[in-house]
Amino acid sequence: MKKRWLLNLVLLCVVASLVAFLYLRPKHAVEQDAVYELSNYKLSEFNGISIEFPTKAPVTFEKVDGLWRYTAPYKTRADQASVQRIMSIIAAKSKEKIVSTDLEKFGLNHPLIKLKLLRDKENAEEFLFGTHNPVTDEQYISHHGTIFLIPNIYAEAVSTQTMEMVDKSPLASLEKVAGFDFSHLEQWESDRLQLDIVDGKWKASIAKAKPQQDELNEWLDFSWVHNLAKSVEFYVPERKTSYPSFEVKLTNGKKIHFDKIQESPDLILARPDEGIMYSFPADAGFTMLNPPLNLPN
Numbered sequence: 001m002k003k004r005w006l007l008n009l010v011l012l013c014v015v016a017s018l019v020a021f022l023y024l025r026p027k028h029a030v031e032q033d034a035v036y037e038l039s040n041y042k043l044s045e046f047n048g049i050s051i052e053f054p055t056k057a058p059v060t061f062e063k064v065d066g067l068w069r070y071t072a073p074y075k076t077r078a079d080q081a082s083v084q085r086i087m088s089i090i091a092a093k094s095k096e097k098i099v100s101t102d103l104e105k106f107g108l109n110h111p112l113i114k115l116k117l118l119r120d121k122e123n124a125e126e127f128l129f130g131t132h133n134p135v136t137d138e139q140y141i142s143h144h145g146t147i148f149l150i151p152n153i154y155a156e157a158v159s160t161q162t163m164e165m166v167d168k169s170p171l172a173s174l175e176k177v178a179g180f181d182f183s184h185l186e187q188w189e190s191d192r193l194q195l196d197i198v199d200g201k202w203k204a205s206i207a208k209a210k211p212q213q214d215e216l217n218e219w220l221d222f223s224w225v226h227n228l229a230k231s232v233e234f235y236v237p238e239r240k241t242s243y244p245s246f247e248v249k250l251t252n253g254k255k256i257h258f259d260k261i262q263e264s265p266d267l268i269l270a271r272p273d274e275g276i277m278y279s280f281p282a283d284a285g286f287t288m289l290n291p292p293l294n295l296p297n
Contacts, residue, residue, distance in 0.1 A: 036097040038143055038150070041090040041117070041125065048118030049086060051158055054110065059162065067174065073162065074234060076274045077172055082165040085157035089115065089127055092141075094148035106140040106147055107131030113158055129155050168228040170269060170278050171248065175256065177220060179249040185260065185289060186244055195291055196249065209293040216291060223288045224248075229278035235270045243270075246289070260289075 049061040049068075060072040061083055068083040070076050103109040107130035115127040130140035130147075138149045171177070179196035182188040194205035195216075202216040243259040250256065261277060262268040267285020270277045280288065 035093045035095060036148065038092045038094065038127075038141070038148055039090045039125070043084075043087055043090070045119055046087070046117045046125075047120070048124075049083070050114075050116040050118065050124075051086075052114040052116075054112070065174065067172065070162075070166070074275065076234075076276055077167040079165050079167045080173075082157070082160060085160075086115070087117070088157065089154050090117070090125075092148075092150050092154055094150050096147075096149035098147040098149075099145070100147060103130075103142070106142070108140065108142045108147065111142075113155060115158055129158070163232060163234075166232050166276060168230075168232055168278065170227070170229065170258070170271065171224055171256070175248075176251040177224060177248060178251045180291070181247040181249065181255070182289065182291075184245050187290065204293055206293065206295065209295055211291075211293050215294075219287070219291050223284070227280070227284060227288065229280055230266075231279045233277045233279075235272065235275050235277040237270070237272050 047063045051059040057073050060070070061068050061078055062071045063069075068078045068080055070078050098106075100106070108128050111128040111130055113129040115129070116124045117127075118124045126143070128142040130142065132139050132152070133149055136149060137152065139152055139155050141148050141150055141154070177197070179194065181194055183192040183194065185193075191206050195211075196203050202211050202213055204211050237259070243261055245257060245259050248256040248258070257272060259270040259272065260267070261270050263285070264282050266282060267280045267288065268277055269280070269285075269288075
């Protein structure tokens with residue numbers, strides 16, 4: 001009985017010692033692991049973005065119908081993932097939080113980048129990007145007068161080349177396909193091909209065609225809904241030049257016009273309303289313009 005009492009006393013001393021150690025241990029060990037959030041904003045708060053550089057034109061975006069669009073230096077649809085990477089600055093975290101008026105020390109007197117997230121024209125949150133810290137390979141950034149040290153990925157996202165932030169999908173995510181008018185393409189001109197989705201089923205205007213629903217659904221999904229161009233360029237239509245063309249019909253009654261600029265070695269399609277040319281590999285391009293209709297030989 002006495003031995004058990006002594007054992008319990010020893011265990012009690014061990015527990016007390018552990019509690020005392022945790023309570024009295026040096027505070028700097030905890031402070032070294034401190035993480036500071038740059039902000040507690042929400043993505044839904046912002047409807048515009050402005051990015052300013054010292055030596056080149058600013059880049060701006062605006063959210064329209066829930067999707068981000070370029071407003072400068074061009075007006076076109078933006079790659080949504082690229083814009084989300086820019087917006088991720090609001091969730092950035094830092095192990096360093098510095099309050100200093102010596103902006104020159106951190107390269108913030110003449111910032112490399114000024115990023116503004118806009119709620120409206122008169123209400124914006126500004127993030128200033130300064131110099132890199134060669135020791136940590138991170139970058140100084142200022143927000144509301146406080147300086148943080150964050151990974152370089154945030155500056156890289158903001159500095160991405162303009163063309164790389166253009167949406168490479170020929171159709172926007174909100175544009176739902178109801179059919180195609182291929183009647184002005186060479187291979188379909190004699191048949192005046194119209195392809196439509198009626199009551200959920202595909203209908204082809206060519207009487208001898210035997211379209212299979214699963215095949216056409218797969219064709220639409222693979223060739224149009226999830227098919228990204230390998231590259232894009234800005235496009236300004238030439239009034240004196242005409243190209244073979246076709247139209248994509250949407251469920252809202254609108255039609256999207258495409259010019260076929262080139263068929264090989266790559267298929268190049270131009271969308272005048274977006275001012276963009278999309279380049280696709282020849283095999284993928286051929287499939288885009290030749291739906292599986294199961295025509296007899």
